[in-house]
Amino acid sequence: MSEKSDLAEEVEYADYRAQKRHRAETTPCHWTDDTDPDFNVWRTACGEMFTFLEEGPTENKMRFCCYCGLALVVVPRPPDVLEDDDA
Numbered sequence: 001m002s003e004k005s006d007l008a009e010e011v012e013y014a015d016y017r018a019q020k021r022h023r024a025e026t027t028p029c030h031w032t033d034d035t036d037p038d039f040n041v042w043r044t045a046c047g048e049m050f051t052f053l054e055e056g057p058t059e060n061k062m063r064f065c066c067y068c069g070l071a072l073v074v075v076p077r078p079p080d081v082l083e084d085d086d087a
């Protein structure tokens with residue numbers, strides 16, 4: 001039988017949260033808008049995809065990745081990737 005007090009569990013959890021926060025602050029999750037702009041699909045560094053109805057993560061006030069929980073950093077689309085041929 002393992003006898004772990006509530007306090008020990010609380011301390012462990014606080015430690016876990018501190019580690020997680022530290023990781024979030026030091027290694028952010030980069031979101032890239034590298035797909036068809038018509039669909040507004042964003043690729044996340046943790047290997048997921050996310051679609052916004054309008055605009056991007058910044059405009060939608062997303063500060064953390066909803067998949068991995070790390071700080072969300074937007075990677076701007078390189079200008080040479082932009083293809084605007086329906087003008």
Ligand SMILES: [Zn+2]
Nearest residue numbers: 029046065068
């Ligand atoms: Zn992520």
